[in-house]
Amino acid sequence: MGYVAVTAGEEIIGRAEDLFEKQRLEGDSETLSVDQLDDQLSRLTAQAMSEGGLYAPRLAALAVKQAQGDTVEAAFLLRAYRSTLERWEETEPVDPDELFATRRVSPAYKDVPGGQILGPTKDYTQRLLDFDLDGEANGTESADGDDAADEPSDPTADWDLPDGEPTTVQNVMEVLRDDGLVHDPDETADGADEGADADGADDGTDDEYEEPADTTREPVTHPPDRDEVLQELARGETGAVTALGYSAMRGYGQVHPTLAEVRVGKLPVRITHPYTGDAVRVTDAEVTESEAVVPVYEKREDPQFAFGYGLSFGRNERKAIAMTILDASIQLDGADEPAENPEFVLDTVDGMDSFGFIEHLKLPHYVTFQSILDRIRAIRERGEIDGADADVDGAPEADADVDGAPEADDRPETDDPVAATGGDDD
Amino acid sequence: MDDPRNRSDRFELIAATDGDVLERFADSVLAEEPALRVLQEPRPQLVMQRVREPVERRPFNLGEVVATPAEVSLDGTRGFAMVPGKAERAAFSGAVVDAAVAADHAVTEKVVAALSRTADAYKDERRREWAESRHTTVEFETMEDDL
Numbered sequence: 294m295g296y297v298a299v300t301a302g303e304e305i306i307g308r309a310e311d312l313f314e315k316q317r318l319e320g321d322s323e324t325l326s327v328d329q330l331d332d333q334l335s336r337l338t339a340q341a342m343s344e345g346g347l348y349a350p351r352l353a354a355l356a357v358k359q360a361q362g363d364t365v366e367a368a369f370l371l372r373a374y375r376s377t378l379e380r381w382e383e384t385e386p387v388d389p390d391e392l393f394a395t396r397r398v399s400p401a402y403k404d405v406p407g408g409q410i411l412g413p414t415k416d417y418t419q420r421l422l423d424f425d426l427d428g429e430a431n432g433t434e435s436a437d438g439d440d441a442a443d444e445p446s447d448p449t450a451d452w453d454l455p456d457g458e459p460t461t462v463q464n465v466m467e468v469l470r471d472d473g474l475v476h477d478p479d480e481t482a483d484g485a486d487e488g489a490d491a492d493g494a495d496d497g498t499d500d501e502y503e504e505p506a507d508t509t510r511e512p513v514t515h516p517p518d519r520d521e522v523l524q525e526l527a528r529g530e531t532g533a534v535t536a537l538g539y540s541a542m543r544g545y546g547q548v549h550p551t552l553a554e555v556r557v558g559k560l561p562v563r564i565t566h567p568y569t570g571d572a573v574r575v576t577d578a579e580v581t582e583s584e585a586v587v588p589v590y591e592k593r594e595d596p597q598f599a600f601g602y603g604l605s606f607g608r609n610e611r612k613a614i615a616m617t618i619l620d621a622s623i624q625l626d627g628a629d630e631p632a633e634n635p636e637f638v639l640d641t642v643d644g645m646d647s648f649g650f651i652e653h654l655k656l657p658h659y660v661t662f663q664s665i666l667d668r669i670r671a672i673r674e675r676g677e678i679d680g681a682d683a684d685v686d687g688a689p690e691a692d693a694d695v696d697g698a699p700e701a702d703d704r705p706e707t708d709d710p711v712a713a714t715g716g717d718d719d
Numbered sequence: 720m721d722d723p724r725n726r727s728d729r730f731e732l733i734a735a736t737d738g739d740v741l742e743r744f745a746d747s748v749l750a751e752e753p754a755l756r757v758l759q760e761p762r763p764q765l766v767m768q769r770v771r772e773p774v775e776r777r778p779f780n781l782g783e784v785v786a787t788p789a790e791v792s793l794d795g796t797r798g799f800a801m802v803p804g805k806a807e808r809a810a811f812s813g814a815v816v817d818a819a820v821a822a823d824h825a826v827t828e829k830v831v832a833a834l835s836r837t838a839d840a841y842k843d844e845r846r847r848e849w850a851e852s853r854h855t856t857v858e859f860e861t862m863e864d865d866l
C-alpha cells in the first residue's frame with residue numbers, strides 16, 4: 294500500500310481556497326451578515342445545530358455563512374469547534390412538560406388538553422412562490438418594479454392578543470398514561486428506571502437515575518441502549534433520518550404511527566450554581582419534539598400502545614417526526630427491515646460519518662486504482678492466453694474480484710471530524 | 720428569577736442581560752481599581768443538555784449547549800456568571816457584576832434596577848410569545864356524520 298504526497302504546495306491549495314471565498318463574495322449585493330442569517334434563516338442554522346449536536350445559534354449562523362449554505366459542512370464546522378471546548382457539566386434532566394411551546398398540534402387527539410396551537414406555520418396554506426419577496430429589502434426595486442412592496446412590515450402588528458399568564462401545556466403522553474394506554478417501561482431492562490416506584494411508575498422528579506450514555510465520548514456498542522439511540526438520532530443528518538424513517542412507512546418496516554403531538558418550543562438549560570447549589574437557568578434551547586403512537590404487537594391480550602420519541606435542537610419537524618418513527622422501529626428489533634436494525638440506522642444517519650466517507654472519495658486514489666487496473670489487465674491477458682489456447686468459450690474465468698471495488702473497511706472510526714476526512718490513498 | 724439580590728436569581732438575570740450593559744457596569748466597578756483576581760478565565764465551554772424522555776422516563780443526552788462561564792474575586796468577594804454562547808466579555812463582566820452586588824458595591828442599586836428591567840423584559844417576551852401562539856389556537860372538527 295502506497296501513499297500520495299501533494300507536491301503542488303501550500304500556495305496552490307491557498308489559491309483554491311481563495312477561489313472558494315471569491316464565490317461567496319461574487320455579485321453586487323451586500324455581504325450577508327451573521328445577524329441576518331441568525332435572524333432570517335433559522336431553519337438553516339437549526340439544521341446545522343441539530344446535526345452538529347451543538348446548540349449555539351450565533352455560531353451556527355457563522356458556520357452556515359462560512360459553509361456557503363451547506364448545512365452538513367456547517368455541522369462539521371460546529372463539531373470541529375466543539376472538539377476544542379471543555380465540558381462544564383451536564384444539566385439536570387429536564388422533563389418535556391417544561392417545554393414552553395409556541396406550536397403544538399396533536400393529530401391523535403382532536404380535543405387535546407391545552408388546545409391545538411398552530412403557531413408559526415404554513416402547513417395549511419398553499420405553497421406558491423411569493424414574488425413580493427424578491428427585492429423586498431432596503432428600497433431595492435421588486436421584480437415587478439413596484440417600490441411599494443419594498444419595506445416589510447409586521448403582519449401581526451394589529452392583532453388583538455388574548456390576556457393571560459404564560460404556562461406550559463400537558464404532554465399528551467401523560468394524558469394517555471392517565472388512561473392506562475401507555476406500555477409502561479420494563480423495570481428490569483438493563484437496570485433502568487431506578488427512580489421508579491414499586492408499581493413501575495415514576496413521578497419524574499426523582500433525582501436518582503441511571504447515568505445515560507454519552508455517545509460523543511464513548512462509541513456506541515451494539516445492541517445499543519435506548520439513550521444511545523436517541524442521542525445518535527437527535528444529531529443525525531436530517532435527510533438520512535427522514536429517508537430511513539420514510540422507508541418504514543413506505544413498506545420496508547412495520548411502523549406507520551399516529552402522532553400524539555408535535556411541539557416546537559423552548560427548553561430551559563439549567564446548571565447547578567456553584568455557590569448556592571440551586572438549579573439555575575443559563576438559557577433556553579429551542580427544540581422540536583414529536584411523539585408517536587404505535588400498537589404493541591406482542592401484547593394482544595392486554596392491548597396498549599408503544600411509543601416513539603423524537604427531539605431535536607431547533608425547528609425541524611420533519612426530522613423530529615422521522616426520528617420518532619426510527620425510535621419506534623428500532624424498539625421492534627426486527628432483523629429484516631433496515632429501519633428496525635439499530636446498527637444499520639445508527640451507522641448510516643450520522644452526517645459526519647457519511648460526509649467524511651463520501652467526500653474522501655475526492656482525494657487521490659491513484660495507488661488503489663493502479664492496483665485495480667493491474668488486476669483487470671492481468672485477467673484480460675490471461676483470457677487472451679486462454680483464447681490463444683483454443684478455449685472453446687474464450688471467456689476468462691471469473692476467479693478474481695473483478696468489480697474493482699476496494700474493500701470498504703476504511704470508514705472513519707472516530708467522531709473527530711478532522712480525522713473523518715483525512716487520509717490519502719486507501 | 721425575580722430578585723436581583725438573590726444570588727441564584729441574579730445568575731439567571733445576568734445570563735439574560737445584554738453583554739454591553741454588563742460591560743458598562745463592570746467598567747465602572749473596575750475603574751476604582753479593586754483587588755481583582757480572575758478565578759476562572761472566561762472561556763466557552765459545553766453544557767450537556769439532558770432530557771427525560773416521556774416514554775420510559777429515562778434521561779438521555781440531547782446535545783451540548785455552548786456557554787461561557789467566568790469567576791472572579793473582587794476585594795475578596797467572589798462572583799460567578801455564565802452566559803449563553805461564545806461571549807467572553809459578557810461572562811467576565813457578569814462575574815464582576817455578581818461580585819459587586821454580593822459586596823453591596825456602590826453600583827448595586829443601578830445594577831439591581833437594570834437586572835429588574837431584564838426580568839420584566841423576559842416576562843413581557845414570554846407573555847407576548849404565549850399570547851401570539853394562543854391567538855393561533857384552532858379547533859379541528861370531525862365530519863363523520865356529514866359523510
